[in-house]
Amino acid sequence: MTRKELLKKKREEMIEENGVIFLDNVTKTYATGTPALNGITLNIHRGEFVFIVGDSGSGKSTLIKLLLRELKASSGNVYVMGHDLARLKHRKIPKFRRNIGVVFQDFRLLNDRNVYENVAFAQRIIETPIKEIRRNVPAILATVGLAGKYKAKTKQLSGGEQQRVALARALVNNPGILLADEPTGNLDPKNSWEIMKLLEEINEAGTTVVVVTHNREIVNAMQKRVIAMKKGVIVSDEEEGGYIDED
Amino acid sequence: MKISTLLYTFKQGFINIFKNKWYSMASVATIAACLFLFGLFYAVLMNFQHIVKNAEEGVSVTVFFEAGTTDERIQEIGEMIDARVEISDLVFVSDDEAWATFASEYYGEDYALGFPENPLEGEDNYEIYLSDVSLQSALVTWLDSIPEVRKINYSELTANTLSGANLLIAYVSLGIIVILLAVSVFLISNTVSIGISVRSEEINIMKYIGATDFFVRAPFVLEGMIIGLIGAAVPLGIIYSLYNYVLNYVVERFTMLSSFLDFISVGEIFSVLAPLSLLLGVGIGFLGSITTVRKHLHV
Numbered sequence: 080m081t082r083k084e085l086l087k088k089k090r091e092e093m094i095e096e097n098g099v100i101f102l103d104n105v106t107k108t109y110a111t112g113t114p115a116l117n118g119i120t121l122n123i124h125r126g127e128f129v130f131i132v133g134d135s136g137s138g139k140s141t142l143i144k145l146l147l148r149e150l151k152a153s154s155g156n157v158y159v160m161g162h163d164l165a166r167l168k169h170r171k172i173p174k175f176r177r178n179i180g181v182v183f184q185d186f187r188l189l190n191d192r193n194v195y196e197n198v199a200f201a202q203r204i205i206e207t208p209i210k211e212i213r214r215n216v217p218a219i220l221a222t223v224g225l226a227g228k229y230k231a232k233t234k235q236l237s238g239g240e241q242q243r244v245a246l247a248r249a250l251v252n253n254p255g256i257l258l259a260d261e262p263t264g265n266l267d268p269k270n271s272w273e274i275m276k277l278l279e280e281i282n283e284a285g286t287t288v289v290v291v292t293h294n295r296e297i298v299n300a301m302q303k304r305v306i307a308m309k310k311g312v313i314v315s316d317e318e319e320g321g322y323i324d325e326d
Numbered sequence: 327m328k329i330s331t332l333l334y335t336f337k338q339g340f341i342n343i344f345k346n347k348w349y350s351m352a353s354v355a356t357i358a359a360c361l362f363l364f365g366l367f368y369a370v371l372m373n374f375q376h377i378v379k380n381a382e383e384g385v386s387v388t389v390f391f392e393a394g395t396t397d398e399r400i401q402e403i404g405e406m407i408d409a410r411v412e413i414s415d416l417v418f419v420s421d422d423e424a425w426a427t428f429a430s431e432y433y434g435e436d437y438a439l440g441f442p443e444n445p446l447e448g449e450d451n452y453e454i455y456l457s458d459v460s461l462q463s464a465l466v467t468w469l470d471s472i473p474e475v476r477k478i479n480y481s482e483l484t485a486n487t488l489s490g491a492n493l494l495i496a497y498v499s500l501g502i503i504v505i506l507l508a509v510s511v512f513l514i515s516n517t518v519s520i521g522i523s524v525r526s527e528e529i530n531i532m533k534y535i536g537a538t539d540f541f542v543r544a545p546f547v548l549e550g551m552i553i554g555l556i557g558a559a560v561p562l563g564i565i566y567s568l569y570n571y572v573l574n575y576v577v578e579r580f581t582m583l584s585s586f587l588d589f590i591s592v593g594e595i596f597s598v599l600a601p602l603s604l605l606l607g608v609g610i611g612f613l614g615s616i617t618t619v620r621k622h623l624h625v
Binding site for chain 1: 327328330331334345527528530531532533534535536537538539541
């Protein structure tokens with residue numbers, strides 16, 4: 080068995096044992112000295128749909144940044160898809176991030192390019208052959224309901240449509256995990272529900288979905304696992320949970 | 327890396343230039359202004375050095391011999407002088423040649439016929455030309471030590487002035503070139519920095535999706551190099567036309583000046599200036615963009 084195969088096997092074992100996301104007593108302290116995360120331990124298993132809820136300053140954004148390896152934990156271990164993020168070298172980060180699809184509240188699309196190019200961009204990065212890009216991009220755009228708008232500039236789209244493009248871009252490379260940071264934050268209720276429905280379908284197809292949100296109505300209605308955070312610690316973690324009131 | 331990826335990054339580099347046309351134009355203008363000054367200074371400096379060098383080559387040391395020195399001994403001394411490293415040229419002038427030159431220059435041939443004998447008889451001499459006038463005094467000391475040498479004609483003042491001027495030009499030019507380049511790099515990296523900062527969001531998105539540093543950096547670096555190339559080509563074109571125009575103007579208007587000032591041809595100037603400017607333009611564009619993008623890559 081080659082070293083590469085051995086590492087892959089080790090990662091698979093780690094995922095089987097601890098989940099696709101595993102935080103072991105993780106603390107993150109910024110220069111100000113106050114810990115943004117304080118001794119977090121968390122396992123998210125393959126195929127789960129998880130809401131992470133909490134007020135501003137509860138540590139949700141720091142958690143997302145740790146999972147994307149934008150930040151390093153001050154102490155404790157973070158494992159994503161079996162990768163030990165503390166030991167991940169800078170040059171290996173891009174390849175690691177290709178395991179994670181990510182969607183933001185503000186969509187973060189390349190506004191000078193059309194819908195097709197925004198989605199194809201994610202495939203170009205991993206050097207997918209052009210023939211496959213031409214096959215994959217229309218297919219994923221059809222999945223998110225934008226098959227007819229592939230030529231449109233992103234600025235011509237509604238908020239809901241822009242978020243669908245972001246979703247298509249996040250999914251086109253078949254990531255193991257989809258991280259959605261306030262995906263409905265800029266959307267009206269109708270579009271919010273449509274996006275959540277899409278996320279549920281994506282999850283049913285096998286992708287682990289982690290949604291950070293403030294949307295009480297959606298969290299309460301969907302009856303999924305809910306992890307509530309407050310001041311950098313997990314205050315509750317319930318299967319089929321609901322939004323916890325702050326008081 | 328796949329060819330399709332390489333082509334894609336090239337395409338993006340070109341697209342970026344047009345997409346950010348105001349920033350591109352500002353960058354080209356900055357590089358062009360700096361390299362125009364550099365080129366102008368280079369052309370003036372090279373001509374000045376050329377003129378000084380010509381003047382230096384015209385400075386000679388003349389050695390006369392004691393009466394009764396045999397032709398063989400004079401020839402032997404000539405060989406000794408010629409063997410020295412600082413000598414660029416050695417000319418033997420017999421007394422007859424010396425008189426013929428003198429007479430034709432100062433009296434005219436008819437008047438010279440009034441001298442039945444050569445008044446410069448016994449004035450055989452060597453005209454010695456040096457490759458470096460600053461070594462003149464060392465040569466004179468050595469010549470003085472030869473017993474057969476009666477007199478040495480030389481101008482210490484000319485030699486000192488010319489070697490001093492040469493040294494001054496070298497120091498001043500080095501100083502100005504360093505200042506110009508430093509100012510260029512500062513201005514250009516600032517312009518490039520502004521252009522890239524505007525697009526830091528785009529870089530962030532690329533990094534979140536999983537783009538490698540190379541994939542993000544390549545279009546920006548290519549863009550920087552193209553801007554540098556254009557920024558270098560524009561002043562080269564202007565200097566080429568301007569140089570030819572000024573040269574023709576001086577030659578036509580100031581005939582006196584052009585008879586003793588020998589200017590370098592535009593071809594000779596550009597054989598060095600063109601590749602140097604293009605290299606500087608591309609290099610500055612490359613360095614400016616690569617260092618600025620690096621700041622935005624830590625996402």
